[in-house]
Amino acid sequence: MQSDFDIAIIGAGVIGLSIAAKIPKKFSVIIIEKNRTYGLESSTHNSEVIHAGIYYKIDSLKHKLCLNGNAMIYDWCEKYGVHYNKIGKLVVSLHDNESETFENAWELASKSGANVRRISKNELRKLEPSVNIAAGFLSSNTGIIDSVGFLKSLEFVAKNNGVNFGFNNNLQELNRNSKFFKLGVIDDDGSATEFTADIVINAAGHGSPNITRMLGYPLDGSNNNFPVFEQRINKGVYFDIINSKINNAVHHLIYPVPKNQKLMQNYIDKVGGLGIHLTKTLDGIIRLGPDTEWIKQRSSFSFDYQNSDNKLMNFFNAGKEFFPDLKIDDLVPSHVGYRTKINVLNEEYSDFLIWVHNGYVHLGGIESPGLTASLAIADKTLKLLNVS
Numbered sequence: 001m002q003s004d005f006d007i008a009i010i011g012a013g014v015i016g017l018s019i020a021a022k023i024p025k026k027f028s029v030i031i032i033e034k035n036r037t038y039g040l041e042s043s044t045h046n047s048e049v050i051h052a053g054i055y056y057k058i059d060s061l062k063h064k065l066c067l068n069g070n071a072m073i074y075d076w077c078e079k080y081g082v083h084y085n086k087i088g089k090l091v092v093s094l095h096d097n098e099s100e101t102f103e104n105a106w107e108l109a110s111k112s113g114a115n116v117r118r119i120s121k122n123e124l125r126k127l128e129p130s131v132n133i134a135a136g137f138l139s140s141n142t143g144i145i146d147s148v149g150f151l152k153s154l155e156f157v158a159k160n161n162g163v164n165f166g167f168n169n170n171l172q173e174l175n176r177n178s179k180f181f182k183l184g185v186i187d188d189d190g191s192a193t194e195f196t197a198d199i200v201i202n203a204a205g206h207g208s209p210n211i212t213r214m215l216g217y218p219l220d221g222s223n224n225n226f227p228v229f230e231q232r233i234n235k236g237v238y239f240d241i242i243n244s245k246i247n248n249a250v251h252h253l254i255y256p257v258p259k260n261q262k263l264m265q266n267y268i269d270k271v272g273g274l275g276i277h278l279t280k281t282l283d284g285i286i287r288l289g290p291d292t293e294w295i296k297q298r299s300s301f302s303f304d305y306q307n308s309d310n311k312l313m314n315f316f317n318a319g320k321e322f323f324p325d326l327k328i329d330d331l332v333p334s335h336v337g338y339r340t341k342i343n344v345l346n347e348e349y350s351d352f353l354i355w356v357h358n359g360y361v362h363l364g365g366i367e368s369p370g371l372t373a374s375l376a377i378a379d380k381t382l383k384l385l386n387v388s
C-alpha cells in the first residue's frame, strides 16, 4: 500500500512555508495548519528585521543559518517583489560607562563574518543627529522586511509547485508503522480525518514538542540518545512612536548594549532577548521593543496577542534614553510576540534544533533569527532528508 503523500509538513509559519516552497515539484506534499490561514503566530509577531548574524555563538546553527539566510532572503525579495529596506543597524552605547559591554558586542560582531565597521563620534553625529550616542558600530547588511509579503510569496511558490494546503486542521495524532506515518487531524467543525505520509516535518513552532511527544520521544533530554525538545516561552511586547518628527529624524535601526553587563551573550541567555531597542517599520514608524518576560506556566499556556498597555511606563523610560523630549502621548501599544527557546540543560547555548530521525524532522527553538534564516533552514532540512 502506498502512502497518501510523500511529505507532510506541520505548521504554516515561515519555516513550514519555506520548506514547502523549496521541495521539488516531483514530491507530493501537504502542509497542515491549525489556524484559518498561514503565518498567524510568531511569523507575523516579530520585529521584521533581516538580521546580519552578529550576536550568535560562532558556528552555531543560529550564526551560520543567519549569515546564509541573510543573503538568501534579499535575493528572494528581489526575485518575488517582496518589500524590504536594507536600512542598516547601529549597535551603540548610549552612555560613556557602557564601554565594556560595547567592546564585547563589537568583538562578537567583528568575529561573526558579517559586514560591520566601527563608526567615529563625528560620523555617528552625521548618521543619527537626533540621538546622543557615546560609541557605535554599523551592521550594513541588516534590513527590514514585509513579513506578510514574504509569507505570501512563499505560499505562492509552494502552491505553484502543487503543494496542498490544509488550513483549520489541528494535528492531534501522529504515529508510525513499518511503512509510513499516520496523521490524524481535527478540523474547525470537529470532524476527524486521517492520512499517511512517508516523511513528516514538524515545523509547528510553539506546538512542536507536543507533536514529538505523540511519537513517543522523551522531551526532557534525560535520555542521552535524544536532544532536549522541551521549549521555554519568552514574551516580547512592542510600543510604537507616533510622533512623526521623531520618526523622521531616525535613519537606522538602533540597538543599545545593555546596562551594567559585561558579556552580551550571557545577558541574552539570561533575559531571553536583546532588551528594548529601536527598529523602524517599512512605513517609517519607530517601534520600541521587544522587551523580555519569561513565561513560567508552559503546558497549558494560551497565547494572548493583545498588548494590555500595562508596560507603557517601562517603554516611556526606555524611549527617553533615546529621545529625552519624548512625551507619553507619543507612544501607542503595538504587537506582542512569544519567543520559543529550547530548554537547554547545564547552561548550554540555546541553539536552533534541526533533528532528523527515520523520516521524521523536528524543528525546535526556532526563535530569532528564524525569519531571516528561514530559507537556509529549509535548505538544511531538505539536505538532511536527501530530498532534492
Ligand SMILES: Cc1cc2nc3c(=O)[nH]c(=O)nc-3n(C[C@H](O)[C@H](O)[C@H](O)COP(=O)(O)OP(=O)(O)OC[C@H]3O[C@@H](n4cnc5c(N)ncnc54)[C@H](O)[C@@H]3O)c2cc1C
Pocket (backbone or CB within 6 Å): 010, 011, 012, 013, 014, 015, 016, 032, 033, 034, 035, 038, 039, 040, 041, 042, 043, 044, 045, 046, 047, 048, 049, 050, 051, 169, 170, 171, 172, 203, 204, 205, 206, 207, 208, 236, 290, 336, 337, 338, 339, 340, 366, 367, 368, 369, 370, 371, 372, 373
Ligand atoms: C518577539 C519576536 C521578535 C522576533 N524578531 C525577529 C526578527 O526581527 N528577525 C528574525 O529573523 N526573526 C525574528 N523572530 C523569530 C521569528 O519570528 C521566528 O523564528 C519564526 O517566525 C518562526 O517561524 P515558525 O514557522 O517556526 O513558527 P510559527 O510562525 O509560530 O509557525 C508555527 C505554525 O505551526 C502551527 N501549529 C502548531 N501546532 C500545530 C498543530 N498541532 N497542528 C497544525 N498546526 C500547528 C501554528 O498555528 C503556527 O502557524 C522574532 C520572534 C519573536 C517572538
